Structure formats: C-alpha cells, structure tokens
Amino acid sequence: MSITTRSGGPETLLTSCHGPVHHFGDDGYDAACASWNLAWQQRPAVVVRAATEADVAKAVAHAVANGMSVAVQNTGHGVVRPADEGTVLIVMKDLDSVRVDPAARTATLGGGATWAPVLAAAQEHGLAPLLGSAPHVGAVGYSLGGGFGWLARRHGLAVDTIRALRVALTDGRVVTASPHEEPELFWALCGTAGSSLGVVVEMTIGLAPVTEVYAGNLFYPLGAADEVFERYLDWCERAPAELTSAFTSMAFPPLDIVPEPLRGQVFAIVRGCYAGAPGDAAGAGLVDEWRGWREPIMDTWGPMPFARCAEISMDPVDPLPAASSGRWLARADATVAQAMLQAVVGGDAPSPMLLAEIRHGGAAVNRPNTAVSFGGRSGQWVMELVGLVGAPEAAADLSRRFDAAWERLGPLLAPVPGYPNFEEGEGRVAMTRHSFDAATLQRLAAAKRHYDPSDVFRHGLQLG
Numbered sequence: 001m002s003i004t005t006r007s008g009g010p011e012t013l014l015t016s017c018h019g020p021v022h023h024f025g026d027d028g029y030d031a032a033c034a035s036w037n038l039a040w041q042q043r044p045a046v047v048v049r050a051a052t053e054a055d056v057a058k059a060v061a062h063a064v065a066n067g068m069s070v071a072v073q074n075t076g077h078g079v080v081r082p083a084d085e086g087t088v089l090i091v092m093k094d095l096d097s098v099r100v101d102p103a104a105r106t107a108t109l110g111g112g113a114t115w116a117p118v119l120a121a122a123q124e125h126g127l128a129p130l131l132g133s134a135p136h137v138g139a140v141g142y143s144l145g146g147g148f149g150w151l152a153r154r155h156g157l158a159v160d161t162i163r164a165l166r167v168a169l170t171d172g173r174v175v176t177a178s179p180h181e182e183p184e185l186f187w188a189l190c191g192t193a194g195s196s197l198g199v200v201v202e203m204t205i206g207l208a209p210v211t212e213v214y215a216g217n218l219f220y221p222l223g224a225a226d227e228v229f230e231r232y233l234d235w236c237e238r239a240p241a242e243l244t245s246a247f248t249s250m251a252f253p254p255l256d257i258v259p260e261p262l263r264g265q266v267f268a269i270v271r272g273c274y275a276g277a278p279g280d281a282a283g284a285g286l287v288d289e290w291r292g293w294r295e296p297i298m299d300t301w302g303p304m305p306f307a308r309c310a311e312i313s314m315d316p317v318d319p320l321p322a323a324s325s326g327r328w329l330a331r332a333d334a335t336v337a338q339a340m341l342q343a344v345v346g347g348d349a350p351s352p353m354l355l356a357e358i359r360h361g362g363a364a365v366n367r368p369n370t371a372v373s374f375g376g377r378s379g380q381w382v383m384e385l386v387g388l389v390g391a392p393e394a395a396a397d398l399s400r401r402f403d404a405a406w407e408r409l410g411p412l413l414a415p416v417p418g419y420p421n422f423e424e425g426e427g428r429v430a431m432t433r434h435s436f437d438a439a440t441l442q443r444l445a446a447a448k449r450h451y452d453p454s455d456v457f458r459h460g461l462q463l464g
Helices: 008-018 054-063 116-122 141-143 183-188 222-235 284-293 334-345 390-410 425-434 437-450
Strands: 021-023 045-051 068-074 087-091 096-100 108-109 162-168 174-177 201-207 214-222 242-252 266-274 303-307 324-329 353-360 383-386 413-418
Touching: 008 054, 008 096, 045 054, 054 068, 054 087, 054 162, 054 201, 096 116, 108 116, 141 425, 162 183, 174 183, 183 425, 183 437, 214 222, 214 284, 222 242, 222 266, 222 284, 222 334, 242 334, 266 284, 324 390, 334 353, 334 383, 334 390, 353 390, 383 390, 413 425
Parallel strands: 045 087, 068 087
Antiparallel strands: 021 045, 096 108, 108 201, 162 174, 162 201, 214 266, 214 303, 242 266, 242 353, 324 383, 324 413, 353 383
C-alpha cells in the first residue's frame, strides 16, 4: 500500500508527532489499529497514536493536505466505516487524563479516556458520571451518541451532562465548543456519536451525586419469560424515576470467561439500578415484590457502591467479534417478549445471539435539551440486540434475526426510532436518517457543510 502526498509527507508526520506514527507494513502497525470489536479490521495508510492535542491537529492537517480521510478510534467498540488505505486513523487512547472538580461537580477528561478512571476519580468525591453498562468503553463517543446508562431515569442521558468540548477541525483550529462558544458545533456533535465534524480531544461533563445504589439481577428460567415480561411491564408502570431497569433474554456462551453457574445457559433476567437518596430503602422494597411473586434461580440484587456498577450488565471485557442493533420503542407489549425470544433462541440451528434487552426510559430520559441534537427522546423504551460474529454464516444469521425482530416490532417503534450507540458499521450509517427528525437532519447537514465541506470525517454518521 502506498499513498501520494502533496505536502507534509509521511516522514514529516512521523518526526513532528510526540506519539508513535505507524505506516502500513510497519512493525507495530497491526497492534496500533486493532479494534476491541474483532469483527472489524482497520487498514489505514497511517496510524497516529496521539500523545498531545497538537498530534491530533497535525494528523488532521496531514489528511487534509493529502486528500485523505480521518477516522478516530479510542477502544474500537463503535466502528462505523473502517479506516482504509486512504485514511489517517487517529488513536486517542493515550489522551486519557481525568480531572474532577468536586465543588463544580464536573470532570474534564481527555478524548481517549474510558469510563473506568472517570468513575473511580468521581466516586472519591461521592459523585458519578452517567456512564453506560461497560466502564471500559470510551467516554466521548458514548456520550456524544446519547448515553443511556443505569442512572438515566433519575439523572438523564450522558449527552445532557456535556458542558464543553475541545475539537480539532479541518481548518487547523482547535476550538472550544459549548452552548456559549461555537454553539452550533456543540449542538451538532452532541447527538451524532462524534467524529463526523472534528476530533474531540477533551470533554467536560457534569457529575451526579451518587454513591451507593440498590442494583443487580434476577434470573428466571427462559420458560417463564412471557410471565416475567408481563409482570415487568406492570412493575415499570409504577416505577419511580430513581429506578432504571431492563428485561433481558440472555444466552451465556459456553466460554471459560463466563461463571460456571451461567455458562451455556439462557435466562430471562430483570436487572436494574435504584439510585435513591442515602438511606432510601424503597429499592429493596421494589425488588421484594419479585421475590414474593416467584423465587428466582439466582438473585444478585442488593446494596452496592456505584463504583461496582459494571456488575449489573456483566458486559465482557475481553475483545470479541460482535454485532449489535437497536431501536427506540414508543410502547411495549407481549409482542416485544416474543420478538426477543425468537431473536435469541428461535430456529433449529444454534443461535449466534447473546442477548436481547429492553430498557425502561421515560422520566429524565425524555427531558428536552435544545442545546444538543440528540433525537431519541420520544421513545419510552430502548431495545438492543447483540450477537457474536465469529464466522461469516453467523453474521448472516444475525442480520436475519435483527431484521426479523425490527419488522415484527415495526408498529411499536418510536417516531424517531434510531439510536446510533447500539449500531455499528453500515447499519449505523443507514440509521442516521432514522435518528433525527427532518428539521434536525437539515440543520446537521448545514453544520457538516460549514465545518467539514470536503467530508474529511467520512467515517462517522453521514450528515450531509
């Protein structure tokens, strides 16, 4: 692989950056551009593992000068369009600084930070970021895509906590974007999952006062899934905003990384997090309703420091080849449980599905915020489907299962059903037009023309 450079050739980039620069075929190239999601293979012309804000700006300038595109990667969980031979891939993981201001209840973090160190630093002060189910996911991309986590009904979405962004643009500037500075850039970035308009090198977010929660999982046999789901819907109708919960049909793979009692088993699970005031015992009372109804196979609900919130979803930490798809639903009924079961265990052949999960929204999730472009506020539920794609036939089977589920659930979809954080690859690109209303799409297209007229950042959502 080779590239033709008009100015600022590879050698210039190599010698001017503080972080390592790898070209195709170099030692260390494969490791530098590896994704967490092993289903994706990045093959850019150049990989810049940025060590400073200046490295990011230089990498963008190099791409612009040489007619190349720019892709951005932190952990490699949310690949949209993989980097190819005409691409400069900027790897952000070394820009991972975290500073917490307990008086202001904010955290300022580098563009490559994952949630784990942010959560740890915030918990030292009795505070918490609105992270998702997996602390090893990159904080910036998750937040810019909406960010529906275990505190969502009480404290809102992660995108609503963003106070300011430092962004490297194609014109060579690194600017601060906030509701008061470059407000249109801030608005456009906050909802589009990042890297379609620039590279976010730093983000400042608000933190919530959360220390101990009541959280966990109730495992019921898959044969009781319909009954469990019916009761779950009734439970959610009476749920206070402090409770964020989910119903999950989950197939635990027969792998050594899975605890023995769960390995190779399929369950109907009621999971969630009650984030009340200190001393609030209502969470235990809400879960006691389930215990009194039917004893679960396994019950992990109980008080826990929010620092242990990864135990709620039990997401895998080690890299896997996975595919996912998600939608917002306006309402939920028995059709949802049937679609979930068919997706996870339907058919005669072994299923590549890991889980189908529906999370209860509403409350603070639906709180309007005109400062951001995020469009998924009309749905009361969000559903995600996840599977393993270890072989081409598994990928094809997953695609069929995803399509069948969404076709079956079509009448239940929200007016704006798309949720980019639950999509990857071309599915995420296609979902762009379903993630925003028409007026928002027009405004996003105008922002794209203004900030990235040559479509240098063409590996994110397609806004123009």
